[in-house]
Amino acid sequence: TTESDTAFKITRKTDITPAAEREAMLANPGFGRVFTDHMAVVTYTEGKGWHSAEILPRQPLMLDPAASVLHYAQEIFEGMKAYRTPDGSVQLFRPDANARRFRHSAERMAMAQVPEDLFLDAVTQLVKLDKDWVPKPEIGTLYIRPFMIATEAALGVKPASEFKFIVIACAAGEYFSKDAGPVSVWVEERTVRASRGGTGTAKCGGNYAASLTAQMEGKEHGCHQVLFLDAQERRWLEEMGGMNVMMVFEDGTLQTPPLDSGTILHGITRDSLLTLARDRGLKVKEERYAIDQLYGDADSGKLKEVFACGTAAVVTPIGTFKSTEGGCTIGNGQTGEVTSSLRKALCDIQFGRAADTHGWVKKI
Ligand code: PLP
Ligand code: COI
Numbered sequence: 297t298t299e300s301d302t303a304f305k306i307t308r309k310t311d312i313t314p315a316a317e318r319e320a321m322l323a324n325p326g327f328g329r330v331f332t333d334h335m336a337v338v339t340y341t342e343g344k345g346w347h348s349a350e351i352l353p354r355q356p357l358m359l360d361p362a363a364s365v366l367h368y369a370q371e372i373f374e375g376m377k378a379y380r381t382p383d384g385s386v387q388l389f390r391p392d393a394n395a396r397r398f399r400h401s402a403e404r405m406a407m408a409q410v411p412e413d414l415f416l417d418a419v420t421q422l423v424k425l426d427k428d429w430v431p432k433p434e435i436g437t438l439y440i441r442p443f444m445i446a447t448e449a450a451l452g453v454k455p456a457s458e459f460k461f462i463v464i465a466c467a468a469g470e471y472f473s474k475d476a477g478p479v480s481v482w483v484e485e486r487t488v489r490a491s492r493g494g495t496g497t498a499k500c501g502g503n504y505a506a507s508l509t510a511q512m513e514g515k516e517h518g519c520h521q522v523l524f525l526d527a528q529e530r531r532w533l534e535e536m537g538g539m540n541v542m543m544v545f546e547d548g549t550l551q552t553p554p555l556d557s558g559t560i561l562h563g564i565t566r567d568s569l570l571t572l573a574r575d576r577g578l579k580v581k582e583e584r585y586a587i588d589q590l591y592g593d594a595d596s597g598k599l600k601e602v603f604a605c606g607t608a609a610v611v612t613p614i615g616t617f618k619s620t621e622g623g624c625t626i627g628n629g630q631t632g633e634v635t636s637s638l639r640k641a642l643c644d645i646q647f648g649r650a651a652d653t654h655g656w657v658k659k660i
Contacts, residue, residue: 304350305350306351307350322435332467333353338462341458346408361449363448369502370455371445371446376564378660379648380437382648387648388423414461436467438465439468441464477613479520480520481514481522481618482513483618489537490560522536523535531586535561538606544602544603550580565610566605569605569611601626610639
C-alpha cells in the first residue's frame with residue numbers, strides 16, 4: 297500500500313551557493329544553522345501511497361493552516377550524519393537503523409510508514425547532490441534531518457490521510473560550544489520526559505517541546521543539558537533532553553539505563569558504544585541506576601565518569617550535576633579516559649579512519 301512512484305525528480309537550484317561563500321559558511325558552522333542548497337520531499341496520499349518524490353532547491357513549505365501537524369502534532373524526525381573520510385569520499389553511519397526507528401516512530405504516532413528503501417534513497421540522493429556541504433573532518437559533519445508531517449487540512453482528531461516526508465541537511469560543528477570539554481547537567485525534578493505507555497521511544501517533536509521548560513530551568517542554573525528521571529518514582533535515571541546517558545565505574549563497568557521501561561529513545565550511538573565496549577572486553581550493564589546512587593557513588597569515588605551520547609552530541613563528558621539540593625562533581629570534573637577512548641573509537645569508524653568490522657558505514 298506504499299510505493300507508487302518514488303523515483304526522485306531532481307530540480308537543481310540555479311543560483312547555487314558559490315564555493316567561496318559556502319567555504320566561509322562552513323568554517324565555523326555551529327549546529328543547525330548552515331543549511332545546504334536542496335531538500336528532498338515525498339508526498340503520501342491515502343489510497344495512492346508515496347508519490348511525487350523530488351529533490352528541490354531548499355525553500356519554505358506551503359501548508360494549509362488546518363494541517364494536522366499544526367494542531368495535533370503528528371510529526372516525527374530522525375537525526376543522522378554524513379562524514380568526510382580521509383580519501384575525500386562521504387559516508388553515512390548506520391542509516392538503516394535510522395530508517396527502522398523512523399518506522400517505529402511513525403507507527404506510534406499513527407502516521408504513514410516510509411519504506412526503509414525510500415528513506416535511504418531520499419537521504420542518499422540529497423547528500424549526493426549537496427556533497428560539497430559535507431565539512432572537512434576537522435570542522436565537523438553534515439547533520440541530516442529527515443522528518444514527516446501530517447499535511448491533511450482537517451480539524452477532526454484522527455490520523456491524517458496526507459503526509460510529507462522531507463529531508464534537509466545542515467553543517468554541524470560541536471553541538472556544545474565547549475570544545476567537547478565536560479558539560480554540566482541539570483537534574484530535573486519538576487517535569488518528566490516520558491512515562492510508561494507514552495511516546496518516549498518515538499522521536500516525535502512533542503517530546504522535545506515538552507522538555508523545553510526543564511531545559512530553560514537548567515540554563516538558568518548554568519547547565520547545558522537536562523537529565524530526566526522516571527515518571528513514577530522520580531528516582532531512576534532515564535536520559536537527557538536529546539541524548540542517552542552512560543556511567544563508568546571504578547571497576548571499569550560501563551552502565552546505561554535499560555530500554556525495557558519503554559520510556560527511553562533507543563539511541564543508535566548508545567547501541568554502537570555498547571557494542572564497541574563489549575568488543576574491547578569491558579563489562580557492560582544495562583541496568584537501572586538511581587539519582588541518589590549517583591550522588592553517593594560520585595562522593596565515594598566509585599563513579600568515575602559519566603557521559604552523554606547521541607548523534608548530535610557524539611560522546612560528551614559530564615563534569616557536574618546540579619539540582620535544587622546541590623549536586624555533585626564527577627571524578628575531577630575533567631574528561632575521563634573511557635569516555636575519550638570510546639569517543640575516539642566511534643569517531644574513527646564514522647570518519648573512515650578505522651576498520652568498520654560491524655558493517656556500520658555506507659558510502660554515498
Ligand atoms: N535520546 C534523545 C531524546 C535524543 O533526541 C537522541 C538523539 O537523537 C538520543 C537519545 C540519541 O540517539 P542517537 O544516538 O540515535 O542519535
Ligand atoms: C540528534 O542527536 O540527532 C538529536 O535529535 C538530538 C537533538 C538535540 C539535536
